[in-house]
Amino acid sequence: MAITEIKIVSRPSTSIPFFNQTDNAELTASKAIMGPFTWITNTETHQKSTNASGSIVVERTVSSDLLTQTNNITFDSLATWSMADTATGIALDNEYFNYAQANGLTHPSSGQYALTGIDAPFTCTTTYTYTANSEDAFFNNFTATLEVSDKLTSFTNTGSQLIAVHTFTNAADFTNNHWRDSSFIEYLKENGFVRTIEYALVSNDA
Numbered sequence: 001m002a003i004t005e006i007k008i009v010s011r012p013s014t015s016i017p018f019f020n021q022t023d024n025a026e027l028t029a030s031k032a033i034m035g036p037f038t039w040i041t042n043t044e045t046h047q048k049s050t051n052a053s054g055s056i057v058v059e060r061t062v063s064s065d066l067l068t069q070t071n072n073i074t075f076d077s078l079a080t081w082s083m084a085d086t087a088t089g090i091a092l093d094n095e096y097f098n099y100a101q102a103n104g105l106t107h108p109s110s111g112q113y114a115l116t117g118i119d120a121p122f123t124c125t126t127t128y129t130y131t132a133n134s135e136d137a138f139f140n141n142f143t144a145t146l147e148v149s150d151k152l153t154s155f156t157n158t159g160s161q162l163i164a165v166h167t168f169t170n171a172a173d174f175t176n177n178h179w180r181d182s183s184f185i186e187y188l189k190e191n192g193f194v195r196t197i198e199y200a201l202v203s204n205d206a
Contacts (some may be wrong), residue, residue, distance in 0.1 A: 001073055001076070001077055001078065001117060002075070002076065002117050003074065003078065003115070003116070003117040003118060003171075004072055004073065004074045004112075004115070004116045004117050005071075005072075005075075005081075005113070005115055006058070006070065006071065006113065006116070007100075007112065007113055007116055008068065008069070008070050008107065008111065008112050008113075009068070009071075009100075009102065009106070009107055009112075010067050010068045010069075010073070010101070010105065010106050010107070010108075011067055011068075011105055011106075011119055012103075012104040012106075013064045013067075014067070016105075017194050019096055019099050019105070020068050020070065020071070024092075024120070024155040025184070026089075026092040026095045027092060030087045030088055030092050030148065033083075033084070033087040034051055034084055034087055035051045037049040037050060037051050037054070037056075037058065038050060038052070038054065042064065044066065045058075045061060045063075045064070045066070046059075046150055047060045048141075049116070051136070054076070055075065055076040055077070055080045056073065056074070056075055056076075056084060057072075057073070057074045058072075059070070059072045059073075060142065061173050064194070065138070069128070076197070078118075078122070078199040078200060078201065079198055082197055082198045082199050083196040084169050085194045085199075086195070086196045086198075087182065089194070089195060090185060090188045090189050090194070090195050091189055092103045093181075093182070093189075094185050094186055094188075094192055094198070095183045097182065097186075100182070102187075106176075113173050115174045116156075116171050117171055117173040118170055118171040119170050119171070120160075120170065120176070120201055120202070121168065121169050121170070121199050121202040122167070122168055122200060123153070123165055123166065123167050123168075123200050123201075123202060124165070124166045124168070124173075124174070124178065124179070124197065124198070124199055125163065125165045125197070125198045125200070126163075126164045126166070126181075126196070126197050127161055127164075127195070127196045127197075127198075128161065128162040128163075128188070128193050128194070128195055129160060129196075130160065130161070130162070130191065130193050131191075131192060132160075134191045134192070138187050139191075140158055142181075142187065142188075143157065143162060145184075145192065146164050146179070149164070150166075150167040150177040151167055151173070151177050151179070152164060152165070152166055152176070152179075153165050153166065153167040160166075162200070166178065166180065167202065181195075201202045
């Protein structure tokens, strides 16, 4: 099952690298978990690389004015996608959002993200592991927001973990309705939350 995530980002000037072109430490660590990657093509407007097993293929195209980058990342299975999304942890998300804000990176108001390759119902289980001293007013706000998020089918707070299961009919449903924690990412980073993500097809068993 080939699963592809498409993400689009623009920069205000060619003097500002796209985030994936930086030597950010969190980005390097994430790449090490998924990689190492080998170049197939590496030009100014088209880059393509793959990890050693071929389970992840990254292809990036840049517009003729060199200001807009379209990222296509293909995973060979739900297990690989789960691993990659977990490797793209809270700390890296926080680094990306800080970089984007500081350097004027922007994303289209529609069509910035798309998922393809899944035509059957599947679940996304997001687990946030936290410590007791994380429980404050912001924690309660985060928990309450997660509990009413679109497509949520199960939610558990164990006292050390928030476990949210979202169920989607297919890739298009995920594209339009998946859970986003970006507005909480600085809080999650500062309070030491650890996030894991696991995707799985919905079982037909009764």
